[in-house]
Amino acid sequence: MKNTRKVKDSDSSGVNPRQPCPCGSGKRYKACHGSSGGVVDVPVARPFDGLAFECELVALREFVPSGTARLALKDDREVTLATVLPMAAAALVRADGVAFLGLQVQTRSNDISRDLARALTWLLEAKAGDVLPVVGPESDPGPDPERLQDLVDTAAELPVEVHADFGWWLPEGSEPSGDVALSLERANQAIMPxxxxxxxxxxxxxxxxxxxxxxxxxxxxxxxxxxxxxxxxxxxxxxxxxxxxxxxxxxxxxxxxxxxxxxxxxxxxxxxxxxxxxxxxxxxxxxxxxxxxxxxxxxxxxxxxxxxxxx
Structure with missing residues (x-):
């Protein structure tokens, strides 16, 4: 008997199920986000693909000890990217209102870009003194979490500033004391020039x-x-x-x-x-x-x- 089973060429997303999933996981779409119920957390091999400053992000996350850069958002707002924040926080708003997004953090998903978007979304609503220790899927405000590429100006340059220490953790003119001073001293001692x-x-x-x-x-x-x-x-x-x-x-x-x-x-x-x-x-x-x-x-x-x- 002739096999008359019809193969579905695409679903409502318009993506061919045999093609690689657009999320970058390396899997076919039908085995990833096109599967029954969808997949939210899959490994993404190249999380910063599509960003003009992809290479700089990789460097800042992987081996630059103390660095910052102004990150331009699509709505013309700006936050400051940071290699490492106090206690390896995912994000914080300094006492003077400057907002920092941490790169060298523990992640709770397999897509760093999505975790950064989660932290960035939190950061835009945070107030002076607020700290986000960790971020992960449980931080999502809705069922369809965004990625960093959805929130930032993907064509913008990233003006990286490399620092000799972590003095930028504190507002200008502030003097650290107690645990903050000790943490700052230890971080500075670990820096490779x-x-x-x-x-x-x-x-x-x-x-x-x-x-x-x-x-x-x-x-x-x-x-x-x-x-x-x-x-x-x-x-x-x-x-x-x-x-x-x-x-x-x-x-x-x-x-x-x-x-x-x-x-x-x-x-x-x-x-x-x-x-x-x-x-x-x-x-x-x-x-x-x-x-x-x-x-x-x-x-x-x-x-x-x-x-x-x-x-």
């Missing part, structure tokens, strides 16, 4: 070595191919005193890392980093017309095996 030397490119003094950690927006396979082309030519470097160390993945993006001479100041690496960036861009553009050679493919295989872990 860090400077931003280019877009999403950060110099970090780790003691015996200094590093360049550079969050890149390109798809991993394409970026590795471009880096392999440079490596085969001996050009995957910032010059004397530098060495490509490896890379790690963070929120769907690849973060290459270079070891640097710690005796040289961060500013001395600004121009070499810009020159390396131009070489990477040129190598990326060349991939469309020039496939990798055998030597370059071997170089890529070597790069694939150089995964590192940061602390």
């Amino acid at each position: 860090t400077e931003r030397i280019g877009p999403a490119a950060y110099w970090v003094d780790a003691g015996e070595k200094a590093h360049l950690r550079w969050v890149r927006p390109e798809p991993e396979e394409r970026l590795l191919a471009a880096m392999a082309r440079l490596h085969a030519r001996g050009e995957l470097t910032l010059g004397e005193g530098s060495r490509y160390a490896g890379s790690f993945r963070a929120h769907g993006l690849l973060v290459p890392v270079w070891d640097l001479d710690p005796e040289q100041h961060a500013r001395e690496w600004t121009a070499p980093a810009a020159e390396l960036g131009a070489r990477v861009d040129a190598a990326l553009a060349s991939l469309d017309d020039e496939p990798l050679t055998g030597n370059e493919r071997r170089a890529r295989d070597g790069l694939l095996g150089r995964q590192i872990t940061i602390r």
Whole structure:
């Protein structure tokens, strides 16, 4: 008998059930948000996709110790993004009314973007002195929670300011005391000196070595191919005193890392980093017309095996 079962091409959302779910989970739509009853909390591999400042967000969340940035919202309001807030709070309003949204926080869902939107929604209604310790699905004001991309100006730049300490936790002119002073002192002692030397490119003094950690927006396979082309030519470097160390993945993006001479100041690496960036861009553009050679493919295989872990 002929099989006459009809396959549904799409549901009321207009999404083909066989296609990847728009939420970015990597699953087919029918097995994710298109399943019976829907799915609210699924792993999102690239939570900041679609934001012009995606790479900066990854850096601020993963390895910049003390940093802030003004975040522009779609309704023209502004809040201040912060790497770490006192007691690792998700959000707070300082005594002088300045609102902070924390990035380096514990999350209770598998979508950091959604958790940040939850904290941001709370923050816009909070008053001076209010603190949101943690945020998660139970914080949702309704059944269809928004994501950060729904609330902010996705095309805006993110003017990052890196700080030498956490003095910005307090209003200007305030003097910490008691537990606040102790907490501030401990946080300051844990900071590794860090400077931003280019877009999403950060110099970090780790003691015996200094590093360049550079969050890149390109798809991993394409970026590795471009880096392999440079490596085969001996050009995957910032010059004397530098060495490509490896890379790690963070929120769907690849973060290459270079070891640097710690005796040289961060500013001395600004121009070499810009020159390396131009070489990477040129190598990326060349991939469309020039496939990798055998030597370059071997170089890529070597790069694939150089995964590192940061602390």
